Amino acid sequence: MFVDTARVYVKGGDGGNGIVSFRREKYVPEGGPAGGDGGCGGDVVLVVDEGLRTLLDFKYQRHFKADRGEHGKPKNQHGRNAEDLVVRVPPGTTVIDAESGEFLGDLVRHGQRLVVAHGGRGGRGNTRFATPANKAPEIAEKGEPGEERWIQLELKVLADVGLVGFPSVGKSTLLSVVSSARPKIGAYHFTTLTPNLGVVDVGDGRSFVMADLPGLIEGAHEGHGLGHQFLRHAERTRVIVHVVDIAATEGRDPYEDFVTITNELTQYNERLGKLPVIIAANKMDVPGAEENLREFREKLKEDIPIYPISGVTRQGVQELMYAVADLLDTIPLVQEDALTEVEEQQERKVYRLEDEDDSFTITRDNDVFVIHSAKIEKLVKMTNFEQYDAVKRFQRIMKAMGVDDELRKRGAEDGDTIRIGDYEFDFVE
The missing domain is CATH 3.30.300.350 (GTP-binding protein OBG, C-terminal domain)
Known part of the structure; x- marks a missing residue:
């Protein structure tokens, strides 16, 4: 099962209570206040684990609460701070406040951390309230409540190359041929319901990650078909391989298919429309494909490379993979306009009342x-x-x-x- 969205409740631990205490030692009359402060509550921290690929774990556990700090102790002993609650998430997870819609962070690298709920500070013991006018205060604070909120997690798979195209144009077949991935393949629409990832070994020491993404239809940017479920994952890719059924086996015009899908990408996110594109003219082994390819080239006004291939016979597939690898070599690993950097966890300032x-x-x-x-x-x-x-x-x-x-x-x-x-x-x- 592939789960790419989750709504989760998180709560930082409450601070420990400060206490009222006085020194009770022999030969120390009226020893004064000695109540210690409470410890700080633990934070709820999201940490990227590259071994995870889905948000499936959050289907079964949706509430995460960090421990509270230890209460203060006599003899001015500070209560122990609680440990942070670490919650593992897959790379490519974006975090949004579910109620306000505020963007909290984008987690893309192994080990990256994001505090989503701060723990409360410990309450002050009576030692902290002593003044010249009141040398023996009988007052102590309770711990500060920990921060709590509902957050929305969305997974956008991290892949160098995204295969896009109408349903049943051969994206899954192509991925199965060039990698060890074994996506479900069938002669019906929306055979692929979840993204499939495969590592492509080009054969010259280079490799890259390719994602077979669920098929698009017209109106996908408005949520039609698999709509946003697909387009969310396309945002992470550096190169788009647009697979076209050049043989028109379902009676559609290959060029119209290309224009439709390109428009859907652009209307969902302008950045997707600006990504480098390579066209894979698939199903060249089917009669009529050669003539359709000539017409496709005549209609195509943009300067986009076209590679005739057949996922079934593997015709032209190796040349396509070389071209993709060459293009990736010219593109930075991190797209600054696509990813928002999350600073490493810093010491949190304590705000007093x-x-x-x-x-x-x-x-x-x-x-x-x-x-x-x-x-x-x-x-x-x-x-x-x-x-x-x-x-x-x-x-x-x-x-x-x-x-x-x-x-x-x-x-x-x-x-x-x-x-x-x-x-x-x-x-x-």
Whole structure:
């Protein structure tokens, strides 16, 4: 089974909680705070594994959650950071945020890494809250929640050469002749339903990867036939070998077939229309092919090389492979306009609550005042409301941000319900 798209949920690990602790040692009266910070949660990291060829594994597992950091310990001991959760993907995988549509990365090289969900930082222990005015604080933070999102994975096979053409023109037969690949071959349309890859050994020390891609039909750029399932994979190729049924065994005009497929490629992605093309005039062993080839050459206005071949008798196939190899030698391995480079994983900057956006909005849900703010929602999750000092700190931050004043302007009165995320509070004057 070939799977080339997958929708996956990823969540970074939550940070470990900081703790409230004090030194309890002989001969050290009032030793002061000694609560350690929590460890950071693990990231969810996609890593390219060249041994994979499909996204089949994601058909059976769609949720990936990294471990949370260890809680802080007494004697100012920091909790252990969690290990990153490594998720292997095949080369050629593009990553998109499923909800926003944001492009996150393009993974093409073995070992390449992309963090798709950052783990939360560890909560601070009470040692971090000591001040000259409060030398023994009884307050500690909970760990920061890890980042979570749904991502869309799309696989675009990595091949040097892509075989394109109408169904049943002989693409699979050609691939089976020039490589060890054994694609399904049949005398009916859409025999090939998934891309097949084969390594072609030219015989002079050169080799390249060729992909037999599912057949196109008119309207493929709009999703007709196999449509986008095929065209997605064509984006990765460096050379297009356009296979034409020059014998017109199904009654179609070979030149019209060529024009139709070329238009479909261009309308899907302009870059595909600019790729170098070699025309393989297939089925030369069938009567009438020679005459059709002459007419094809007369109609073709572009300066595109044409190689008469027969996948069945192997006539002209070796010459075609030499021509493809020669053309590949002139083309860079990486097409800068086709691939987006992903920088290697870098150390992530830790943003504290004070550095985040202070903006917020307040709406009404019947009698409930609802506060919308990423900073405040994170603050709520990281506050231990069982600690008096933590509650007072939460109130000070809310007041400093102007939330109290805005609630009063909206008509909030003593005893009204305030909702922040999944939490509800009573408004107290």
